[in-house]
Amino acid sequence: MSEVGCLAGDRDGIIGMRLIDDWDIQHLRIDRWHSSEGISMQQVSVKGSCLCGSVRFEIRPPVSGFRYCHCGRCRKATGSAHAANIFLPESQFRWLAGESLIKRFNLPGAKRFAVCFCTQCGSRVFHKTPTTENVLIPAGLLESDPGVRPDSNIFWGSRAEWCPETAEIPKFDEYPG
Numbered sequence: 001m002s003e004v005g006c007l008a009g010d011r012d013g014i015i016g017m018r019l020i021d022d023w024d025i026q027h028l029r030i031d032r033w034h035s036s037e038g039i040s041m042q043q044v045s046v047k048g049s050c051l052c053g054s055v056r057f058e059i060r061p062p063v064s065g066f067r068y069c070h071c072g073r074c075r076k077a078t079g080s081a082h083a084a085n086i087f088l089p090e091s092q093f094r095w096l097a098g099e100s101l102i103k104r105f106n107l108p109g110a111k112r113f114a115v116c117f118c119t120q121c122g123s124r125v126f127h128k129t130p131t132t133e134n135v136l137i138p139a140g141l142l143e144s145d146p147g148v149r150p151d152s153n154i155f156w157g158s159r160a161e162w163c164p165e166t167a168e169i170p171k172f173d174e175y176p177g
């Protein structure tokens, strides 16, 4: 199969093109995505997985939002300076494997803060956000470019004292010499 699909908005502002393989053709079906668009309007799906690879899923852009969250809860939940969260409607999300391996922790007292994780490798994975139609996808799970960039840093005032603007930190492609 050699149809060409488009993924708009890549790094250079050029329309990225790639071949759609047989698997994509089988699965990018309009009924799967509850879409009324024609197949020619479909975006190429983006796959994601946890660290051990047992939990796998795919999403279909466009996404509703992409934020870095610097709140204290996200810091604890990720063990990092901030979360990198993509939001999109649940209808644009699809399981591929590992749903039964996921455990969910709802933070007591929080309206909607939760952590879902793979019980085999501990990677934080996506979850449905209560009171919205969206699922939250930790962006680090994605295996290719979703075609969007973070639109904001939220809870910036809560950021860790040790978290400067990344532009201020020296960069190395691998471990420094």
Ligand SMILES: [Zn+2]
Residues within 6 Å of the ligand: 050, 051, 052, 053, 054, 055, 118, 119, 120, 121, 122, 123
């Ligand atoms: Zn895993």
Ligand SMILES: [Zn+2]
Residues within 6 Å of the ligand: 069, 070, 071, 072, 073, 074, 075, 083, 155
């Ligand atoms: Zn947060």
